[in-house]
Amino acid sequence: xxxxxxxxxxxxxxxxxxxxxxxxxxxxxxxxxxxxxxxxxxxxxxxxxxxxxxxxxxxxxxxxxxxxxxxxxxxxxxxxxxxxxxxxxxxxxxxxxxxxxxxxxxxxxxxxxxxxxxxxxxxxxxxxxxxxxxxxxxxxxxxxxxxxxxxxxxxxxxxxxxxxxxxxxxxxxxxxxxxxxxxxxx
Numbered sequence: 001x002x003x004x005x006x007x008x009x010x011x012x013x014x015x016x017x018x019x020x021x022x023x024x025x026x027x028x029x030x031x032x033x034x035x036x037x038x039x040x041x042x043x044x045x046x047x048x049x050x051x052x053x054x055x056x057x058x059x060x061x062x063x064x065x066x067x068x069x070x071x072x073x074x075x076x077x078x079x080x081x082x083x084x085x086x087x088x089x090x091x092x093x094x095x096x097x098x099x100x101x102x103x104x105x106x107x108x109x110x111x112x113x114x115x116x117x118x119x120x121x122x123x124x125x126x127x128x129x130x131x132x133x134x135x136x137x138x139x140x141x142x143x144x145x146x147x148x149x150x151x152x153x154x155x156x157x158x159x160x161x162x163x164x165x166x167x168x169x170x171x172x173x174x175x176x177x178x179x180x181x182x183x184x185x186x
Contacts, residue, residue: 001039043119053077056110078111089181128180136175146173
C-alpha cells in the first residue's frame with residue numbers, strides 16, 4: 001500500500017497539471033481512495049495507461065547506469081496487459097519492433113504485459129530473452145563465435161528445446177536467437 005501511495009504522490013506532483021485537462025481524470029484524493037479500496041479488496045490495483053507510462057519513464061529517468069536515460073520523456077508505452085497467450089505476446093513483440101523502427105531511427109518503446117497477482121504464487125508472463133533481438137553464441141575449438149554474452153542462453157536453448165541454430169545448418173556470428181515466450185507458468 002505504501003509504495004502505491006508514494007507512486008501516486010509522485011505521479012500527481014509531476015502529471016496533474018497536464019492530465020487535469022483530460023476528461024475523466026480523477027482528483028488525487030479520488031484516485032487514492034480508488035486505489036486503497038482495490039488493494040484492500042483484491043490485494044492489488046491496476047494503473048491507468050498514463051500512470052503506467054509515467055512510471056516506466058520515471059524508472060528510466062532514475063536508472064543511474066543507463067547512458068540513454070536522457071530520452072526518458074519520449075518513452076512510448078505499448079499497453080499489452082490484455083494479452084494472455086503466447087501468440088498474442090509474440091504478435092505484440094513484433095508490433096514493438098515494427099513501431100520502434102518505423103521512422104527510420106530507433107525510438108524508445110516499452111511493451112507491458114499483465115503482471116502476476118501478489119496473492120498467487122506463480123509468476124506472470126515472461127520473455128526469457130534479455131532483448132527481443134540478440135545473436136546466438138557457439139563454443140568452437142577457436143573460442144566463442146557470436147555474442148559471448150549469450151553463450152549460456154544459446155546452450156540452454158539447445159539442451160532444453162533442441163534448438164540447433166539456423167535451419168540451413170550453417171552457423172555464423174550473426175544468427176538471431178529465437179524468442180522464448182511464456183504467457184503463463186503452466
